[in-house]
Amino acid sequence: MFPVRCFTCGAVIAHKWEEYSKKLEEGKTPKEALDELGITRHCCRRMFLTYKSVVEEFARFHGAVG
Amino acid sequence: MKLEFVEDGELRASFILRNASAAFANSVRRAMKSLVPTMAVDYVDIYLNTSCLYDEVLAHRIGLIPLITKLDKFNMPEECSCGGEGCPNCQVSLRLNVEGPKLVYSGDFVSDDPETVPVYGNIPVVKLYKGQQLMIEAVARLGTGKEHAKYQPVSVCAYKIIPNIQVSSECSGCEECVKACPRSVLEFKDGEVKVKDVLACSMCMECVNVCSEGTIKVEETNDYLFTVESIGSMPVKNIIQKALEILIDKAKGMNETLAVLGEES
Ligand SMILES: [Zn+2]
Ligand SMILES: [Zn+2]
Numbered sequence: 649m650f651p652v653r654c655f656t657c658g659a660v661i662a663h664k665w666e667e668y669s670k671k672l673e674e675g676k677t678p679k680e681a682l683d684e685l686g687i688t689r690h691c692c693r694r695m696f697l698t699y700k701s702v703v704e705e706f707a708r709f710h711g712a713v714g
Numbered sequence: 715m716k717l718e719f720v721e722d723g724e725l726r727a728s729f730i731l732r733n734a735s736a737a738f739a740n741s742v743r744r745a746m747k748s749l750v751p752t753m754a755v756d757y758v759d760i761y762l763n764t765s766c767l768y769d770e771v772l773a774h775r776i777g778l779i780p781l782i783t784k785l786d787k788f789n790m791p792e793e794c795s796c797g798g799e800g801c802p803n804c805q806v807s808l809r810l811n812v813e814g815p816k817l818v819y820s821g822d823f824v825s826d827d828p829e830t831v832p833v834y835g836n837i838p839v840v841k842l843y844k845g846q847q848l849m850i851e852a853v854a855r856l857g858t859g860k861e862h863a864k865y866q867p868v869s870v871c872a873y874k875i876i877p878n879i880q881v882s883s884e885c886s887g888c889e890e891c892v893k894a895c896p897r898s899v900l901e902f903k904d905g906e907v908k909v910k911d912v913l914a915c916s917m918c919m920e921c922v923n924v925c926s927e928g929t930i931k932v933e934e935t936n937d938y939l940f941t942v943e944s945i946g947s948m949p950v951k952n953i954i955q956k957a958l959e960i961l962i963d964k965a966k967g968m969n970e971t972l973a974v975l976g977e978e979s
Pocket of ligand 2: 791794795796797798799800801802803804805
């Protein structure tokens with residue numbers, strides 16, 4: 649799941665996640681999307697750029713052992 | 715000492731503190747960061763969790779969600795008449811009862827107090843797949859940034875010195891300093907080097923180093939530029955005000971202690 653806050657500065661970022669992924673789907677580059685959302689610090693920007701969801705992969709095996 | 719607001723928003727503000735000592739500027743910063751109380755979820759009762767996330771991971775995520783804080787409405791748990799046990803005057807329960815398939819948002823929490831709710835309703839908490847269930851009671855209380863970063867009312871809270879930049883009349887106008895400045899503080903106009911944007915200066919001293927004539931000087935002053943960003947639990951102005959009130963209280967306490975010590979000796 650997407651981190652609620654930026655690891656470095658502690659600013660809340662998760663409330664912008666959905667808008668960000670929508671902008672990417674529209675074909676915008678990450679730079680354009682982040683600039684439009686007003687995420688200016690590079691610590692917060694890398695949170696978006698380097699995020700990879702693994703919940704879906706987990707869910708496939710969920711309940712198999714426990 | 716004087717305060718001047720440069721930017722004054724609900725979530726972001728910057729102001730100039732004039733004629734203060736470095737110690738005072740730093741104590742204001744630290745008071746804002748670690749002494750102003752904020753509401754956050756501290757204790758989580760998990761009755762049922764069949765989601766992908768472990769209980770502790772889930773509790774941690776819930777703790778980080780900012781809650782709207784009405785400071786005059788709640789007591790600090792240790793100062794409360796209940797003695798820290800927990801009562802409606804010092805804590806709020808947020809309940810969550812959901813079943814998948816569903817993406818659970820911070821806005822799905824049902825709060826006991828309609829004024830103490832998550833600042834943003836669209837923070838994804840966990841994704842539930844078919845058959846996964848959550849039954850949670852999260853208990854929020856007041857705390858300070860000293861205790862845990864989730865109680866900090868600010869994210870960015872920093873200050874820097876506003877320098878005094880002087881160019882003497884012997885300057886030949888080679889423009890080296892204008893080119894060297896990484897923040898374009900200086901400009902060359904009417905045959906003179908002028909200061910365009912002194913607030914942007916980070917005192918990197920690049921202009922002084924590059925000047926072969928030694929005609930530019932950057933000096934420290936007693937003015938500080940603060941930048942404060944709220945996480946949304948309360949407006950920045952309230953945070954600044956509360957921090958200053960706390961500092962006044964602390965100074966009064968210190969004076970009383972000193973007076974007692976003076977009597978004893
Ligand atoms: Zn950040
Ligand atoms: Zn109480």
